[in-house]
Amino acid sequence: xxxxxxxxxxxxxxxxxxxxxxxxxxxxxxxxxxxxxxxxxxxxxxxxxxxxxxxxxxxxxxxxxxxxxxxxxxxxxxxxxxxxxxxxxxxxxxxxxxxxxxxxxxxxxxxxxxxxxxxxxxxxxxxxxxxxxxxxxxxxxxxxxxxxxxxxxxxxxxxxxxxxxxxxxxxxxxxxxxxxxxxxxxxxxxxxxxxxxxxxxxxxxxxxxxxxxxxxxxxxxxxxxxxxxxxxxxxxxxxxxxxxxxxxxxxxxxxxxxxxxxxxxxxxxxxxxxxxxxxxxxxxxxxxxxxxxxxxxxxxxxxxxxxxxxxxxxxxxxxxxxxxxxxxxxxxxxxxxxxxxxxxxxxxxxxxxxxxxxxxxxxxxxxxxxxxxxxxxxxxxxxxxxxxxxxxxxxxxxxxxxxxxxxxxxxxxxxxxxxxxxxxxxxxxxxxxxxxxxxxxxxxxxxxxxxxxxxxxxxxxxxxxxxxxxx
Amino acid sequence: xxxxxxxxxxxxxxxxxxxxxxxxxxxxxxxxxxxxxxxxxxxxxxxxxxxxxxxxxxxxxxxxxxxxxxxxxxxxxxxxxxxxxxxxxxxxxxxxxxxxxxxxxxxxxxxxxxxxxxxxxxxxxxxxxxxxxxxxxxxxxxxxxxxxxxxxxxxxxxxxxxxxxxxxxxxxxxxxxxxxxxxxxxxxxxxxxxxxxxxxxxxxxxxxxxxxxxxxxxxxxxxxxxxxxxxxxxxxxxxxxxxxxxxxxxxxxxxxxxxxxxxxxxxxxxxxxxxxxxxxxxxxxxxxxx
Numbered sequence: 001x002x003x004x005x006x007x008x009x010x011x012x013x014x015x016x017x018x019x020x021x022x023x024x025x026x027x028x029x030x031x032x033x034x035x036x037x038x039x040x041x042x043x044x045x046x047x048x049x050x051x052x053x054x055x056x057x058x059x060x061x062x063x064x065x066x067x068x069x070x071x072x073x074x075x076x077x078x079x080x081x082x083x084x085x086x087x088x089x090x091x092x093x094x095x096x097x098x099x100x101x102x103x104x105x106x107x108x109x110x111x112x113x114x115x116x117x118x119x120x121x122x123x124x125x126x127x128x129x130x131x132x133x134x135x136x137x138x139x140x141x142x143x144x145x146x147x148x149x150x151x152x153x154x155x156x157x158x159x160x161x162x163x164x165x166x167x168x169x170x171x172x173x174x175x176x177x178x179x180x181x182x183x184x185x186x187x188x189x190x191x192x193x194x195x196x197x198x199x200x201x202x203x204x205x206x207x208x209x210x211x212x213x214x215x216x217x218x219x220x221x222x223x224x225x226x227x228x229x230x231x232x233x234x235x236x237x238x239x240x241x242x243x244x245x246x247x248x249x250x251x252x253x254x255x256x257x258x259x260x261x262x263x264x265x266x267x268x269x270x271x272x273x274x275x276x277x278x279x280x281x282x283x284x285x286x287x288x289x290x291x292x293x294x295x296x297x298x299x300x301x302x303x304x305x306x307x308x309x310x311x312x313x314x315x316x317x318x319x320x321x322x323x324x325x326x327x328x329x330x331x332x333x334x335x336x337x338x339x340x341x342x343x344x345x346x347x348x349x350x351x352x353x354x355x356x357x358x359x360x361x362x363x364x365x366x367x368x369x370x371x372x373x374x375x376x377x378x379x380x381x382x383x384x385x386x387x388x389x390x391x392x393x394x395x396x397x398x399x400x401x402x403x404x405x406x407x408x409x410x411x412x413x414x415x416x417x418x419x420x421x422x423x424x425x426x427x428x429x430x431x432x433x434x435x436x437x438x439x440x441x442x443x444x445x446x447x448x449x450x451x452x453x454x455x456x457x458x459x460x461x462x463x464x465x466x467x468x469x470x471x
Numbered sequence: 472x473x474x475x476x477x478x479x480x481x482x483x484x485x486x487x488x489x490x491x492x493x494x495x496x497x498x499x500x501x502x503x504x505x506x507x508x509x510x511x512x513x514x515x516x517x518x519x520x521x522x523x524x525x526x527x528x529x530x531x532x533x534x535x536x537x538x539x540x541x542x543x544x545x546x547x548x549x550x551x552x553x554x555x556x557x558x559x560x561x562x563x564x565x566x567x568x569x570x571x572x573x574x575x576x577x578x579x580x581x582x583x584x585x586x587x588x589x590x591x592x593x594x595x596x597x598x599x600x601x602x603x604x605x606x607x608x609x610x611x612x613x614x615x616x617x618x619x620x621x622x623x624x625x626x627x628x629x630x631x632x633x634x635x636x637x638x639x640x641x642x643x644x645x646x647x648x649x650x651x652x653x654x655x656x657x658x659x660x661x662x663x664x665x666x667x668x669x670x671x672x673x674x675x676x677x678x679x680x681x682x683x684x685x686x687x688x689x690x691x692x693x694x695x696x697x698x699x700x701x702x703x704x705x706x707x708x709x710x711x712x713x714x715x716x717x718x719x720x721x722x723x724x725x726x727x728x729x730x731x732x733x734x735x736x737x738x739x740x741x742x743x744x745x746x747x748x749x750x751x752x753x754x755x756x757x758x759x760x761x
Contacts, residue, residue, distance in 0.1 A: 113478075113481050113482065113485065116482070117482070117485050152475050152478055153478050155475070156475050156478035156479040156481075156482060157478070157482045159479065160479060160482040160483055160486060161482070161486075164486055249489070249491075252489070253486060253487045253488070253489040254482075254485050254486050254487070255485050255486075255487050255687075256485065258481075258484050258485040258487075259481050259484070259485060434475075435475065438475070
């Protein structure tokens with residue numbers, strides 16, 4: 001039984017809320033969005049920002065008698081739980097926690113650096129081929145790891161290898177293309193980005209379905225982005241044999257085995273990663289596992305991986321992004337109060353109007369407006385809110401909106417790709433810009449938008465066409 | 472952004488410094504002595520016998536030109552430099568305390584050699600003084616066992632190339648790298664007073680890293696020399712220690728015939744690091760100063 005269902009049981013039968021109350025909480029939502037956009041200026045972590053708003057919302061919601069307090073009925077028994085506990089989507093939290101632990105442990109095996117160095121060598125040191133290799137690697141890593149880690153990994157390798165090759169003049173082009181590709185790669189699977197997890201879980205899309213539907217777009221967008229990137233930043237192939245030989249010798253000096261401390265653990269990690277992808281891809285059809293869900297699979301593999309470091313697991317617990325997890329917990333609690341205050345219903349009316357434009361215009365408008373909002377604010381609250389709202393709006397035929405409904409995909413594509421419009425649109429593009437500045441390349445807010453706009457425009461246009469024609 | 476540093480460190484570590492073998496061209500050898508006549512010619516014969524490795528072979532068919540400079544041909548440092556300038560040798564062979572009785576004391580290389588090493592870029596082979604009788608029993612016979620020494624071996628292809636070029640066919644080339652234990656201890660003492668750095672972890676990781684790079688480089692030298700000089704036996708000598716004392720001991724233990732080390736330093740007029748004390752102390756075996 002989902003958290004939402006539990007809350008539904010306890011929800012007030014007739015849920016009348018004065019308009020002033022709804023507007024009060026709408027004001028809180030706007031204030032939260034503004035604070036999150038100004039996170040850097042406030043010098044406050046987003047988990048703390050959202051926690052403050054969640055506490056305020058819970059207090060106000062209680063004072064105004066908006067919240068559906070328990071007990072909640074679980075397995076035929078009444079269970080007393082604080083109202084903010086079932087408000088949290090524990091499926092999303094466990095997927096993120098389990099896969100973070102799993103990836104952190106397996107990355108200690110040297111597996112990802114091995115892949116990165118092998119691809120560097122495969123390029124032969126030719127800048128054009130290197131851009132293709134690093135572009136594909138960014139997409140692949142963004143699909144498996146979180147986008148920020150993928151960007152840090154590929155970006156730092158880019159800095160080291162271009163320095164070694166004497167091609168630091170290409171740094172801006174490489175890092176920008178990689179930053180923009182993290183959000184494309186983040187579309188590949190259901191667990192590649194947080195909006196995918198939130199929307200996919202709400203829509204009931206299986207891992208395999210998600211992959212099959214998203215992969216063609218990811219391939220086309222990657223190909224187009226790298227091609228445009230090579231032309232825009234004048235990344236040319238090496239001309240002569242002497243240049244090629246010299247570059248080949250330079251990349252041949254990279255040792256892919258340097259980061260592998262234990263060959264046995266390296267092999268185990270490779271096997272575990274393959275098994276993780278296989279099991280998570282088939283979760284919806286595996287007996288028992290399908291009932292336990294993807295969060296269970298992620299936690300299972302995280303735990304199995306930790307067995308390798310059983311006497312020092314606390315080191316890995318310290319490495320978990322608690323800021324992100326606390327952010328989710330607070331956000332879900334906050335959104336739950338907004339739901340009770342009918343704020344989501346009010347926004348839902350607006351979205352209904354957008355969807356009412358028709359399948360074509362409505363889908364395109366939803367995708368582009370999601371991208372627009374995502375470009376200036378965090379795409380996680382956006383997708384969490386839109387997922388909750390979309391789930392509450394009946395489908396065209398009047399029934400429940402099923403996993404095949406293209407509107408889910410409009411939100412997924414818009415929320416992910418919108419991050420490419422501005423440097424603050426997503427955490428991974430922000431990392432790309434930070435890396436660019438770290439290498440002392442000047443790139444301001446406006447300059448980023450000017451350089452990224454052709455890429456983001458191409459990706460969004462392709463996404464609109466793809467969602468409307470193929471999904 | 473600490474993870475950027477972590478990943479950059481990983482990739483920097485993976486980016487090895489490979490050895491690229493380039494055999495130095497030794498077409499002109501200038502032998503400088505303060506001796507005259509038969510004595511000087513006898514010295515030249517000894518040098519040529521010791522450097523039999525320079526005789527033409529299949530790998531290097533070029534016979535070097537040997538030029539002998541006798542004592543009367545120069546008196547001042549300027550005159551010596553002019554001679555070197557005129558002959559433009561690829562290798563200069565001489566000994567310490569030319570035109571001086573300073574060889575009786577062990578405190579310097581002598582004015583001529585000081586100037587020659589610092590004012591020219593020509594590699595200088597410094598032999599034990601012919602009158603001092605300080606040469607080790609095995610020294611001055613051949614170059615069967617050559618020791619390359621430095622405090623920073625990684626990437627010094629020139630040093631290794633010269634070491635290999637002067638090692639006799641079938642001989643042993645020892646590639647040495649000594650990290651100064653006292654400097655390391657001093658840094659660790661400073662680290663032990665910084666609360667945010669785990670001292671034990673720093674000791675372990677830093678020591679491991681400092682020795683790993685020269686070891687990796689020596690592995691790459693072995694690989695590179697396998698094709699160019701398959702007859703050579705290459706041995707690594709990588710450790711912490713007190714550079715001067717350790718090398719003196721190893722020279723005696725291994726009965727080294729020639730010690731090769733860097734002498735010039737782009738950043739200073741004086742000789743590189745420990746090269747001067749090493750050159751002054753190691754009087755019993757030939758030294759190649761690069």
